[in-house]
């Protein structure tokens with residue numbers, strides 16, 4: 001059985017980009033029954049951003065509630081909080097010592113984040129992908145379902161494994177990314193950029209947004225064409241309708257776009273309703289779970305116990321390989 005590993009940082013509510021690019025795939029892969037799966041909340045990675053401790057704590061709980069509400073089943077997936085398994089940080093340190101820093105300076109996300117948080121370019125931002133490699137390789141992860149922006153980090157994971165194996169002998173596997181049909185959902189307001197919570201609230205639709213909020217955000221979405229052809233904003237909305245709407249609705253708007261009769265107000269109205277309906281169940285379950293933080297804690301603790309058993313084994317072999325015992 002192949003092993004799948006993926007994580008998401010608890011940096012805020014999940015949005016429909018996270019959903020279409022990653023979370024939806026987690027659920028499909030989980031339900032296929034074909035894989036051994038590890039899904040975790042990457043809270044250690046979040047420390048690279050300047051979050052208040054109380055806020056981080058709340059966001060971890062919210063993230064867990066959202067994964068569970070989206071359909072992650074702790075009986076089918078080892079679902080845990082990264083920091084509960086301390087071996088991740090230890091393996092990351094060992095990997096730091098085989099990785100040339102030049103490889104890390106080349107990472108697009110490091111460059112982007114260094115610009116975005118100019119006053120906090122901490123060492124963790126640079127070694128972020130090394131910790132990610134540790135997350136994946138700890139469980140001998142072969143497949144990593146992520147959105148397009150994370151492909152570079154999965155490639156770096158292969159480099160880490162190769163460097164380690166060259167020095168200490170063959171131990172870690174080659175890891176591959178797994179993409180969905182929509183690996184890059186674009187921002188509502190700046191459709192040249194990927195939808196990301198770092199751009200601001202009005203650029204993203206959260207899975208937890210109430211129907212009125214979805215409608216309001218879509219109303220402001222950019223659809224204007226610059227010099228003919230299908231504008232990226234309009235293209236983005238159509239691809240969302242393709243994912244969330246019925247075949248019929250999609251065909252109708254797609255044809256109207258081609259013959260020039262499309263009314264974007266109508267497209268936005270239909271899309272708002274479709275997205276709101278799609279996540280109605282999710283919103284209800286999320287709210288229910290958020291009333292039961294002890295239940296969430298229990299689930300995370302039980303996942304951590306299972307993950308730790310595997311991580312301890314990996315680390316005991318790694319320590320031997322590198323000469324620490």
Ligand code: ADP
Pocket residue numbers: 007008009011017018019020021022145146147148149150182183184185186194195196197198
């Ligand atoms: P954000 O950029 O909003 O902070 P994250 O970096 O936490 O999102 O991403 C979590 C997961 O969701 C990753 O697998 C990432 O590739 C995926 N993802 C994020 N944004 C998008 C998007 N706009 N389209 C598709 N997938 C995305």
Ligand code: TRP
Pocket residue numbers: 005006007008009042045131132135136144146150153
């Ligand atoms: N870097 C990923 C993101 O921003 C989160 C992450 C951390 C991750 N560790 C991982 C994803 C391991 C896949 C596998 O979305």
